[in-house]
Amino acid sequence: MSMEKKVAIAVCTGMDQPLATVSRYAGYHVLEKLRPDKTVLLCTPALIGGVQEDVTFAKENPVLVIDGCGEKCCEKIVNEAKGQVKAIINVEDVLKEHRDLQPESRAKLGPKGMKLAGIVGELAARKVDEILGDVNKGGR
Amino acid sequence: MVSRVATRRILEERDDVVTICLPLFLAGGQKERDFAKNNPCITVDGCDKMCAAKGVEMYGKVHPKSSIAISEITKKEKHSKPKSKSRIEPEDEKLVHETMKIINKEVDKVKEEE
Numbered sequence: 618m619s620m621e622k623k624v625a626i627a628v629c630t631g632m633d634q635p636l637a638t639v640s641r642y643a644g645y646h647v648l649e650k651l652r653p654d655k656t657v658l659l660c661t662p663a664l665i666g667g668v669q670e671d672v673t674f675a676k677e678n679p680v681l682v683i684d685g686c687g688e689k690c691c692e693k694i695v696n697e698a699k700g701q702v703k704a705i706i707n708v709e710d711v712l713k714e715h716r717d718l719q720p721e722s723r724a725k726l727g728p729k730g731m732k733l734a735g736i737v738g739e740l741a742a743r744k745v746d747e748i749l750g751d752v753n754k755g756g757r
Numbered sequence: 758m759v760s761r762v763a764t765r766r767i768l769e770e771r772d773d774v775v776t777i778c779l780p781l782f783l784a785g786g787q788k789e790r791d792f793a794k795n796n797p798c799i800t801v802d803g804c805d806k807m808c809a810a811k812g813v814e815m816y817g818k819v820h821p822k823s824s825i826a827i828s829e830i831t832k833k834e835k836h837s838k839p840k841s842k843s844r845i846e847p848e849d850e851k852l853v854h855e856t857m858k859i860i861n862k863e864v865d866k867v868k869e870e871e
Contacts, residue, residue, distance in 0.1 A: 631778040632761060645843035658842065662808035665783040665816070690780035697784075724765055 622752050624652075624703075624745045625659040625678045627695050629685035635720035636708045637685035639734045642726065643708070644683050646738030652745045656681075661691055664698040675700030679748045683741060684708065703751075704744040711737050759827045760803045762845050763856035767864070774864055783812050793817040797867045801860060802826045822870075823863040830855055 628644035631637035648656050659680060663671035675698055682705045684691045695702050712718065712733060720730025768776055777798075782789035793813060800809040800821045810824040831838055836852040839845070845853060 629780060631780050632765060632776045633778045637778075642843065649843065660806075660808070661780060662783065662812060663806055666806060666808035666811040668806050668808065688778075688781050688784070688786070690778075690784035690786075693784040694780060724769075 622678055622749065624656050624748050625675055625680045625700070626656050626741070627659040627661050627675075627680055627682045627691045627700075629683065629691055629708075630661055631685060631690070632723065634685055635723045635726065635730060636712065638723050638726055639708045639712075639720055639730055639737060640683045640685040640691075642731065642734035643706075643737035643741055646734060647741045647745065651738060651742040655745055655749060659695070659700075661694045664694055664700065672698050672700075677701075679703040679752060681741060681744050681748060682706070683737065703748045706737060706740055706744065708733070708737055711740065758803075758842060758845060759839055759849060759852055759856060760801045763827075763853050763860060764801050766853070767857055767860050771861075771864065773868065779809055779812065783816055785816075790817045793819050797822045797871065799823045799860065799863050799867065800825065801856070802828075804828045822867045825856070825859055825863065827852070827856060830859065 626644045626648060629637040629640035648658055659675055660671050664675060675695060680695050680700045680702050682691045682695060682702055684707045686709050692705055715733060718729045718733040721727035768774055777789045777792055798813055798819055798821045800813055802809045805826055805828045807826060810821055813819050813821055834855055839849045
């Protein structure tokens with residue numbers, strides 16, 4: 618019997634921008650509330666630092682990237698480590714569709730920012746289901 | 758989480774420190790890398806894998822002036838490990854304050870050496 622795959626969630630670890638904070642809260646929402654049994658958190662700095670267990674995990678499990686902004690650092694880092702990026706969400710793109718949900722600051726998202734994080738989280742949960750559906754059908 | 762919150766509070770308290778975007782730095786952001794080359798750098802890592810410190814050395818070719826790891830503070834000061842990834846619980850505040858004290862001390866030391 619093969620080990621059940623989990624989706625590794627890679628979130629933005631930046632501190633500069635509120636959208637990075639939204640990325641992280643969205644990731645935690647999926648990991649802790651929406652799909653706790655199907656996801657694990659990927660440490661992106663560890664991929665760059667060459668920590669073997671993290672690199673191996675990203676190579677052997679599907680990865681969902683939640684980037685904060687157009688720099689797409691998370692996506693670049695996971696690709697650099699040869700991780701299996703299966704889906705990408707960019708908070709900046711989601712914000713374009715919900716322009717009224719501007720977060721307050723990087724430290725405090727406020728009700729609008731938290732709502733945005735919730736929307737990104739829901740989107741991510743659907744991506745997790747799609748990814749695992751594909752994996753179960755025999756896709757890589 | 759402790760690393761980020763402690764650092765962010767220091768940034769709000771002092772006007773002589775800035776943060777660089779670590780993922781951008783690691784992903785090849787030239788402005789971030791140049792900034793780290795031209796200014797003294799302190800890394801604040803969450804665990805003993807020390808990825809921020811290693812990343813700054815590997816990709817910025819910069820030796821941090823000081824490298825702090827929250828896991829070391831937890832061990833030394835016998836704090837319990839924070840349970841939540843997503844928030845600072847009241848029982849974690851002591852660890853955050855301890856970390857802030859250490860960051861402040863290291864910043865002052867670096868400024869004196871300048």
